[in-house]
Amino acid sequence: MNVFYNEKGIGDVLMVTVQDISRDAQVVEKNGDVVVILNKSNQEIAGINVFHASSYGAISGVGAIELNEGIKALLKEACDKNGVALEMEWEQRPSFVVGYVEEKEKHPNADKLSVCRVNIGTETLQIVCGAPNVAEGQKVVVALVGAVMPSGLVIKEATLRGVASSGMICSAKELGLENAPAEKGILVLSDDEVVGTPFLR
Incomplete structure (x- = not known):
């Protein structure tokens, strides 16, 4: 949820x-x-x-x-x-988690895209990323499939130029953070962040 x-x-x-x-x-x-x-x-x-x-x-x-x-x-x-009978399970799955970029390879069909293997604690996801500053060894914010971005965009399983992608590595601007830099690039977290924990800021 x-x-x-x-x-x-x-x-x-x-x-x-x-x-x-x-x-x-x-x-x-x-x-x-x-x-x-x-x-x-x-x-x-x-x-x-x-x-x-x-x-x-x-x-x-x-x-x-x-x-x-x-x-x-x-x-x-x-x-x-409003007269609505509400019966729900209240288990919440985080939408945004701390991930660790284990591998980064050039996309086979697009010069400006990278194919990343990102560890999110419970599993390792393949995510296609277009940010120029993404690199192996970074801790990053991952929007999981089903997450709703501040813009209203819903993250879905996707195929980008023939390569499957599950989730999105986020920039500060995409996360709606204050004082986000104008230049393109993902948000790189400090080494103190714990992989797999929810990102709630």
Whole structure:
């Protein structure tokens, strides 16, 4: 389960993603400020969007945020006031984690792309990256498949110029961090960061 909030980027909307499914596989039900997205095949909840979210409770953080007791209470309050029966498993999988670039190779079909093997603690992902400063031995922020970026972009499994890519190595600008540099390049973390831990900033 991923939770996302960026008032400046997309407005006062709390977005909860439970399953990453295509639009064709969705059924959308709107009840006041609450939009419930269902999986068409099994009617399970795939996501919830709460509009005017801050009117139902306090929200701290920008981008991927922690599913804490305050956010759970906000969701319950919003659903109760808008007549939505909420039955969900509250397990949260982090959207953004600290990764370690184990290998970097030139993309076989694109001069400006690299194919990276990135250890995220539980597994090693293959990620195609276009940043000029990506290198072996770096600790980086990885947006996992299903993550929602501050821009609203949902990270999906992709094939870039014939090479599979699972996730994205992020820049400070893509993460919506304050004082992000204007020049292109991924955010390189300090060696103190622990591989596999959530990145929540």
